[in-house]
Amino acid sequence: MTTQKRSSRRSFLKTSAGVAGMVAFSSLLPKLAQAKDLTVGFIYVGAKDDYGYNQSHAEGASAIKKLGGITVVEEENVPESVEVLKTMESMINFDNVDLLFPTSFGYFDPFVLQLASKYKDLRFEHCGGLWTSEHPKNVGSYFGYIGMGQYLNGIAAGHASKSKKIGFVAAKPIPQVLLNINSFLLGARAVDPSITCQVIFTGEWSLAVKEAEATNALIDQGADVITCHVDGPKVVIETAAGRGAYVCGYHTNQSTLAPEKYLTGAEWNWANVYTNMVKTAQAGHTIPNFHRGGLAEGFIKMSPLGPAVSDTARKQFEDIQAKILKGNYAVIQGPMKDNKGNLIARAGESFVETDVALESMDYLVEGVIGSTSS
Numbered sequence: 472m473t474t475q476k477r478s479s480r481r482s483f484l485k486t487s488a489g490v491a492g493m494v495a496f497s498s499l500l501p502k503l504a505q506a507k508d509l510t511v512g513f514i515y516v517g518a519k520d521d522y523g524y525n526q527s528h529a530e531g532a533s534a535i536k537k538l539g540g541i542t543v544v545e546e547e548n549v550p551e552s553v554e555v556l557k558t559m560e561s562m563i564n565f566d567n568v569d570l571l572f573p574t575s576f577g578y579f580d581p582f583v584l585q586l587a588s589k590y591k592d593l594r595f596e597h598c599g600g601l602w603t604s605e606h607p608k609n610v611g612s613y614f615g616y617i618g619m620g621q622y623l624n625g626i627a628a629g630h631a632s633k634s635k636k637i638g639f640v641a642a643k644p645i646p647q648v649l650l651n652i653n654s655f656l657l658g659a660r661a662v663d664p665s666i667t668c669q670v671i672f673t674g675e676w677s678l679a680v681k682e683a684e685a686t687n688a689l690i691d692q693g694a695d696v697i698t699c700h701v702d703g704p705k706v707v708i709e710t711a712a713g714r715g716a717y718v719c720g721y722h723t724n725q726s727t728l729a730p731e732k733y734l735t736g737a738e739w740n741w742a743n744v745y746t747n748m749v750k751t752a753q754a755g756h757t758i759p760n761f762h763r764g765g766l767a768e769g770f771i772k773m774s775p776l777g778p779a780v781s782d783t784a785r786k787q788f789e790d791i792q793a794k795i796l797k798g799n800y801a802v803i804q805g806p807m808k809d810n811k812g813n814l815i816a817r818a819g820e821s822f823v824e825t826d827v828a829l830e831s832m833d834y835l836v837e838g839v840i841g842s843t844s845s
Contacts, residue, residue: 508540509753512568514558515547516575517677521703523722524676524739528574528598530723531741535749544568551577559586563593570752572745574598575676576645583610594752599647601830602760613744613762614647615770616824618654619795620737621698622802623773623788624719625658627734628696629666630784631717632659638689638716639670640682640699640707644843646832648700651737653836655698655719657802660838662787669694670841676702686710696734708733717779724774735788736774743769765824767796799823809834810841 511532519529525547536543544566549558555578562568563586571593573583579600587595587607595610602612628637637659639652656668669692671685678701686697686707697711698719705728711718712729720726720736748758764770773792776785794800801823805816815834816822822829835841 507753508542509569509749510542510544510567511535511749512544512559512562512566512571513546514549514555514562514571514573514575514578515545516549516551516577517547517702519545519547521677522705522708522725522728523701523703525574525702527722527739528572528741531739531745532572534742535745538746538749538753540753541749549575551575553582556582556586559583563590568593570594570596570749572596572598576600576647579612594758596748596758601827606760608760611758611760611762613748613758614830615739615744616763616765617737617739617771618647618650618802618829619765619800619824620771620773621651621654621719621721622658622661623792623795624698624721624735624737625655626661626788626791627776627780627784628655628698628717628719629659629662630781630787631734631779632663632666632696634693634695635663635666636693637666637668637696638686638692638694638698639668639839639841640685640689640697640701641670641672642676642701643674644672646830649832649835649843650829651700651721652839652841653832653834654802656836656838658791659696661791662784666838668839670835670839672841673701679703679706682706683710687714690714690716720774726774726777731778733774733777734780735776738772738774740769740772763825765795765798766792767798795824799825803829803836808837810837810839812837 513532515525517525532543535541546558549555576599579597583595583597587610597612599614600612641648652670659666673681683706696717699707704721708718708725708728712732717732717734718729719734726733751758801821803822805820806818807816809815
């Protein structure tokens with residue numbers, strides 16, 4: 472998208488009578504079931520080259536640009552505020568999008584839900600939101616079981632750690648982040664049950680100064696393997712490797728940032744996911760309202776194992792990965808308590824990767840040092 476195009480859309484939003492007076496989208500566009508050519512909109516909360524979350528989605532958008540009959544419109548650095556409402560409205564009324572991918576977690580409620588009720592002929596696909604039957608039927612929620620990737624990260628970390636202390640830099644204590652933290656620690660404890668993981672929350676998806684401070688604080692307290700769940704892991708990876716710690720990546724492959732210290736990484740495979748969803752829409756079929764997948768379904772993938780990964784670590788990593796690929800793997804298995812001493816899984820009870828209860832996770836498991844109220 473050119474700067475000129477962005478400016479014209481934004482000027483319209485400022486000078487028009489407001490979003491309430493806009494022409495109904497249903498009178499402008501055919502239904503998806505009748506469409507062969509599609510205009511698809513992608514909205515990112517950060518920069519498309521952030522070495523992380525937004526870049527992973529932008530790589531997916533690049534993949535569908537190669538499909539016939541597809542026009543892609545993109546907007547980056549759109550806050551989780553009324554600004555995303557304005558961006559979606561402008562894509563609808565100026566770019567005539569048929570299918571929208573607002574990719575950041577905070578876009579879902581109320582912004583996506585609000586516009587979906589207004590533009591019933593338009594398809595909204597949101598990343599990570601928990602769609603329920605009470606929500607508009609033209610809204611879809613998609614996500615991947617990337618906690619399995621962080622579990623595999625934890626196995627690599629458990630073998631590499633000498634201090635038996637690993638660290639996690641996290642943005643916000645939402646369920647998907649908590650699952651990743653817990654999975655990382657449980658993967659490491661599959662190697663050595665005495666390992667602990669300290670987590671520091673920065674409070675924002677992208678805040679470079681706090682990410683660097685958190686990484687340094689974790690290493691100062693003894694952590695010798697670091698991973699993260701922030702939008703752009705670049706600062707965390709480079710800071711940790713610069714201090715001599717090993718690193719596990721997230722969102723995309725960051726091995727080029729720390730080739731000697733990068734153990735592996737949990738990556739999104741949005742190119743595959745978006746290609747399948749767009750082809751479904753292009754064929755006139757409906758994308759499922761609740762769409763999930765893991766390693767086996769090609770929603771996520773792992774970075775190649777780095778040079779610091781031992782043969783013993785490689786064997787355990789590959790053995791567990793093979794089990795995850797079979798499906799229905801569970802990292803939360805009882806008996807298990809949270810780090811406040813509350814029972815979260817009874818003996819014999821487990822939560823497989825597909826269990827929707829994991830998407831409401833509000834706890835940190837025993838062995839994680841930190842608080843969800845941070």
